[in-house]
Amino acid sequence: MLGYPRIGPRRELKRALEAYWDGRGSRAELEAVGAAIRERTWTRLAELGLEGLPSNTFSLYDQVLDTSVLLGAVPERYQAAEDPYFAMARGTDGLAPLRMTKWFDTNYHYIVPEVGPDTAFELDAAKPLAELRQARELGFETRPVVIGPVTFLLLASALDRLDDVLPCYEELLALLAAEGVTWVQLDEPALVADLTPEELAAVRTAYERLGARSARPGLFVASYFGHLGEALPVLAATPVEAIGVDLVRGGLDGLGALAGKTVVAGVVSGRDVWRTPPERAARLLSAVREQAGRVVVSTSCSLLHVPYDVEAEPDLDSGLKARLAFAEQKVAEVVELAHTGLEDGERVARPRPDTGTLARPDAGPLSGPLSGPLSRPPAEPVVGGGRAPYAVRAAAQAAHLRLPLLPTTTIGSFPQTGELREARAAAVAGRLSAADYERRVEGEIERVIRAQERLGLDVLVHGEPERNDMVQYFAEHLDGFAVTRNGWVQSYGSRCTRPPILHGDVSRPEPITVRWARYARSLTDRPVKGMLTGPVTIVAWSFARDDLPLRDVVFQVADAVREEVRDLEAAGVPIIQVDEPALRELLPLREAARAGYLEWAVAAYRRATSGAGDRTQIHTHLCYSDADQILDAIDGLDADVTTIESARSGARLLGSVGTFERGLGPGVYDIHSPRVPGVDEVERLLRAALRTLPAERVWVNPDCGLKTRTYEQVEAALANMATATRRLRDEL
Ligand code: GLN
Ligand code: ZN
Numbered sequence: 001m002l003g004y005p006r007i008g009p010r011r012e013l014k015r016a017l018e019a020y021w022d023g024r025g026s027r028a029e030l031e032a033v034g035a036a037i038r039e040r041t042w043t044r045l046a047e048l049g050l051e052g053l054p055s056n057t058f059s060l061y062d063q064v065l066d067t068s069v070l071l072g073a074v075p076e077r078y079q080a081a082e083d084p085y086f087a088m089a090r091g092t093d094g095l096a097p098l099r100m101t102k103w104f105d106t107n108y109h110y111i112v113p114e115v116g117p118d119t120a121f122e123l124d125a126a127k128p129l130a131e132l133r134q135a136r137e138l139g140f141e142t143r144p145v146v147i148g149p150v151t152f153l154l155l156a157s158a159l160d161r162l163d164d165v166l167p168c169y170e171e172l173l174a175l176l177a178a179e180g181v182t183w184v185q186l187d188e189p190a191l192v193a194d195l196t197p198e199e200l201a202a203v204r205t206a207y208e209r210l211g212a213r214s215a216r217p218g219l220f221v222a223s224y225f226g227h228l229g230e231a232l233p234v235l236a237a238t239p240v241e242a243i244g245v246d247l248v249r250g251g252l253d254g255l256g257a258l259a260g261k262t263v264v265a266g267v268v269s270g271r272d273v274w275r276t277p278p279e280r281a282a283r284l285l286s287a288v289r290e291q292a293g294r295v296v297v298s299t300s301c302s303l304l305h306v307p308y309d310v311e312a313e314p315d316l317d318s319g320l321k322a323r324l325a326f327a328e329q330k331v332a333e334v335v336e337l338a339h340t341g342l343e344d345g346e347r348v349a350r351p352r353p354d355t356g357t358l359a360r361p362d363a364g365p366l367s368g369p370l371s372g373p374l375s376r377p378p379a380e381p382v383v384g385g386g387r388a389p390y391a392v393r394a395a396a397q398a399a400h401l402r403l404p405l406l407p408t409t410t411i412g413s414f415p416q417t418g419e420l421r422e423a424r425a426a427a428v429a430g431r432l433s434a435a436d437y438e439r440r441v442e443g444e445i446e447r448v449i450r451a452q453e454r455l456g457l458d459v460l461v462h463g464e465p466e467r468n469d470m471v472q473y474f475a476e477h478l479d480g481f482a483v484t485r486n487g488w489v490q491s492y493g494s495r496c497t498r499p500p501i502l503h504g505d506v507s508r509p510e511p512i513t514v515r516w517a518r519y520a521r522s523l524t525d526r527p528v529k530g531m532l533t534g535p536v537t538i539v540a541w542s543f544a545r546d547d548l549p550l551r552d553v554v555f556q557v558a559d560a561v562r563e564e565v566r567d568l569e570a571a572g573v574p575i576i577q578v579d580e581p582a583l584r585e586l587l588p589l590r591e592a593a594r595a596g597y598l599e600w601a602v603a604a605y606r607r608a609t610s611g612a613g614d615r616t617q618i619h620t621h622l623c624y625s626d627a628d629q630i631l632d633a634i635d636g637l638d639a640d641v642t643t644i645e646s647a648r649s650g651a652r653l654l655g656s657v658g659t660f661e662r663g664l665g666p667g668v669y670d671i672h673s674p675r676v677p678g679v680d681e682v683e684r685l686l687r688a689a690l691r692t693l694p695a696e697r698v699w700v701n702p703d704c705g706l707k708t709r710t711y712e713q714v715e716a717a718l719a720n721m722a723t724a725t726r727r728l729r730d731e732l
Helices: 010-023 026-046 062-071 084-090 126-137 149-155 159-178 199-210 231-236 277-289 326-340 390-401 418-428 434-455 472-477 514-522 537-538 552-569 590-610 627-637 651-659 678-691 711-731
Strands: 053-055 100-102 110-111 141-145 183-187 218-222 242-246 262-268 295-301 479-483 490-493 496-497 501-508 529-533 574-581 617-622 641-644 664-665
Touching: 010 026, 026 053, 026 126, 053 126, 062 084, 062 110, 062 126, 062 141, 062 149, 110 490, 126 141, 126 159, 149 159, 149 199, 159 183, 159 199, 183 479, 199 218, 199 231, 199 590, 218 262, 231 242, 262 277, 262 326, 277 295, 295 326, 390 617, 418 434, 434 514, 434 711, 501 552, 514 552, 529 552, 537 552, 537 590, 552 574, 552 590, 574 590, 590 627, 617 627, 664 678, 678 711
Parallel strands: 053 141, 141 183, 183 218, 218 242, 242 262, 262 295, 529 574, 574 617, 617 641, 641 664
Antiparallel strands: 100 110, 479 501, 490 496
């Protein structure tokens, strides 16, 4: 398999990171936790019978950031920091972190490498070598995994530096060869997108040059998240010995070009939690065998994107559980497929291992329709009309809401305090009664409302204290979803989510958020904004069923959200925000498929929101969305106000939203960093916004929800935001 979860089965790494960051633990203690996670992983993988064990797939924060360090691309300004690695990842006082964005079409976030014309690449192979040696001491030979040069430079928007970075890779190959390493895996997921002729030429140059080295390990170039397309024949013509192809998302086209190569056939999906239908995998494998020199059975991509172990889920329905495979089960599938794929008389390298968890006498069929009721016929993709044009709505809303110029608001969540988490855990465990838990939540709502009043914010939120997570909370209240106890998946750094499992038809048995919104409203005279998660995001951040087209699944969720919008409005909530931060994430990697996706995604959003009356102001929120790529679609959502990340990507975004016709709140500070922005800094960003947009349409807000911050940070930051806003209002 191409990579493995690394946060620890019980999120041990998360706890160690947070202890280190808070000064409760030393760097050595953090490293020790990392070493223990790696040891456990290799040991378990070997027990499962996996033959090719990877190393360097562990990371203290992010594998792309690790690659920046590997290549010496550490910007000067971080070099003097106490801990440059975490300074790049998270910032320090006075030093903003590097930009962070989503890893292709996943919900994993990586730290964007900063490579300029003067970046002096210099190999620092300490990490891959240390992992390699640790594994060796434990008796495991491993295949180091690093991000390949083309993907690294494309992520850094610096492909012109190829000639300068290749010597580092050459040096790395020589070092690894000297260590006796037989294979190295170079990850090149960027090759599954549309590539320009120059980019294809870079692939050719890179792998011809690396392949031409005499002292080097075997080169395994791993592609994933789609089909290699035009890059396939280009790679095939280079001397690399092995090529990894994603046969779950990619398919078999063009594999004939790989005749002389080892094909690492990704037949077990690393992107979902379903067991692999054995007939489908066997069919793919035998098709590959006819075309390729040698076939290695693998996962379609790193297993980073799935939780560790289904066996850690005692609460899941057994019928559903029998259909699930998390990382451990997927590795076992890889091993089993490799063995069953052998013809009589063929030998395997090692005796067939006892793959414990694979035994499933009562698990039922591995494929076929998912559990749950029979599907409703797919919803019709009609755009629910009904709302008046924006100008009419804007006038109705202005009269109703009476907001000042540059209204201030937040994105929804306020800090989730330790007490709140404990209360939730106690309620789940039955140690706290439902009534007592609800009183705690109400107490928290009151605190959030009072804090916002004190800070002088204009549009208040209830703070989302009842939510463990913006998707899981809705999944818990909708039929058709199951939630896990330990199914954590890394999102960025120490942050993990537990994606719910969407396994049946979706419906809303009763209102979900209305009582909390109503309570918040009862506490204040200022307008309160209701807060919902949009249909695309609910599905994107869940593991969706794969027996219905994604579009139909999203439409089912849209109908449930539509009912919630209607009930919030009926409860007198004047503003309703429907977050769609994952809209960009699901954008197909290839241009040809994008328009089709955006059309149904936008239609689903409108179906969810278009039941609202003209006087009800609909907000939407998109975070870290590279929004410039989907501006037309964001426009198509037809929300009255759109709040968007921009603090960390700066003016780049603002330049492209000048055409935007409705309200816009460009995030004025980065909530992903503990750093408190100064008044001047916020003012500068607001001035930049006012140069592009008319003041009547500018909103002032942080760039995302505040739940990961402390009250101390939040109150200081929001106070500065409000001060900067007042300064500007005085001028307007
Ligand atoms: N309303 C959500 C919150 O504030 C939005 C979070 C997000 O965009 N990821 O937490
Ligand atoms: Zn956000």
